[in-house]
Amino acid sequence: MLVLGIESSCDETGAAIVKDGRYLLSNVVASQIEIHNRYGGVVPEVASRQQLSSIIPVIETALDNAACSWEEIDAVGATFGPGLAGSLLVGLTVGKALALAKNLPFVGVNHLEAHIYANWLRKGTLPPEKDSAGAPWDFNEGDPMFPLICLVVSGAHSELVLVKGHGQYELLGRTRDDAAGEAFDKVARVLGLEYPGGPSIEKAALRAEEELLQQKKPVELARSAYRLPRAWLRGTYDFSFSGLKTAMLHLAEGATANQSPPKTYEAGKNSGTVNRQRSQYTHIGMQAAQKGSTNVALLAASFQEAVVDVLAVKTRLAAQEYHVKQVVLAGGVAANLSLRARLEQELLPLRIRLSYPPVEFCTDNAAMIASAAYFHLCQGEQSGLDLDVQPGLSLPFRKSE
Ligand code: KG4
Numbered sequence: 001m002l003v004l005g006i007e008s009s010c011d012e013t014g015a016a017i018v019k020d021g022r023y024l025l026s027n028v029v030a031s032q033i034e035i036h037n038r039y040g041g042v043v044p045e046v047a048s049r050q051q052l053s054s055i056i057p058v059i060e061t062a063l064d065n066a067a068c069s070w071e072e073i074d075a076v077g078a079t080f081g082p083g084l085a086g087s088l089l090v091g092l093t094v095g096k097a098l099a100l101a102k103n104l105p106f107v108g109v110n111h112l113e114a115h116i117y118a119n120w121l122r123k124g125t126l127p128p129e130k131d132s133a134g135a136p137w138d139f140n141e142g143d144p145m146f147p148l149i150c151l152v153v154s155g156a157h158s159e160l161v162l163v164k165g166h167g168q169y170e171l172l173g174r175t176r177d178d179a180a181g182e183a184f185d186k187v188a189r190v191l192g193l194e195y196p197g198g199p200s201i202e203k204a205a206l207r208a209e210e211e212l213l214q215q216k217k218p219v220e221l222a223r224s225a226y227r228l229p230r231a232w233l234r235g236t237y238d239f240s241f242s243g244l245k246t247a248m249l250h251l252a253e254g255a256t257a258n259q260s261p262p263k264t265y266e267a268g269k270n271s272g273t274v275n276r277q278r279s280q281y282t283h284i285g286m287q288a289a290q291k292g293s294t295n296v297a298l299l300a301a302s303f304q305e306a307v308v309d310v311l312a313v314k315t316r317l318a319a320q321e322y323h324v325k326q327v328v329l330a331g332g333v334a335a336n337l338s339l340r341a342r343l344e345q346e347l348l349p350l351r352i353r354l355s356y357p358p359v360e361f362c363t364d365n366a367a368m369i370a371s372a373a374y375f376h377l378c379q380g381e382q383s384g385l386d387l388d389v390q391p392g393l394s395l396p397f398r399k400s401e
């Protein structure tokens, strides 16, 4: 079955053609990073306008790259939430319109669920129809095994989820304040690093470690250069990153104490104070950057270690408690190599398999949307064309049994 997936929840416009929910025929992403970089974060009005101008060319390119005609497409899937309302509206409306015009089944896809299904995607060539013995190819081979624990870590979500089967989600823990990706983005701004913060912090941390290697010193020294707090929230699988973020703000300010730091460090959560908070971060960030790149790199390495530490230990504890067969990572922060390596280290003694999508399927893309749509179709589920965007959508959690 060939599914056209469409993704437009934030600042990426994506279209992809995926066979049987796993095999990629094409995957096109138009990124707006350069446009939003100058603001240090995504500007919703700009994002939706860009979505509008990119969506049709991106879909046409996905069809071209897959050398695929409309007659070969079996269904259309598009994100309906969570995300920015204006951006979501563009992809969802186009997806529904195409399904109507081409008389195809339509599936509205939950973006978070799609991040989990990125673990079903494979790179490389399509499998043969028959195996070497002439039997039909077992195309489930290589799929993640249930029950599994998924650590969903994106720009807006940090959740530990027990997945017992397709569509069976149980929430074990979630962030009580900032999402992991959000913390990376805000701290990057504090350090004067580029948006998006995750890859910038990872790069800076790597630079700190390389410098130590050159000096023949252990790389761990970079990760422990600054003592940073970890919110363990013992007895729960919840996360909290706001204390860590504030500690970073103080450290960056301390590094530039002779240059009139702002008086307040934590702005309130209501929208009226968001701008103040943003400009304050940028202000300190510019000062931190002036202070010297080694300092910034060491701060980045120590911050990354503090986030990875909590994520990895809590995920391992959950995997142990629920006796899962596998742990999978999902969302943009799953691209982080330190997180992957540390989790590998935590799970190895337990003989629990860890898997994560290739980097390009961790951040927002439409291949994962097509994959999630396929598995809904397999369960006989599709959506009506009256489906509306749901910016605040969460995973469809079941109560624990
Ligand atoms: O899943 P995603 O592409 O979009 C959302 O659905 O939110 O995640 C974006 C987030 C951003 O906060 C970005 O800084 C973070 O993922 N991210 C990373 C890395 N690559 C992207 N965080 C840490 N390390 C990375 N390599």
Ligand code: ZN
Pocket: 111, 115, 154, 155, 331, 332, 363, 364
């Ligand atoms: Zn995402």
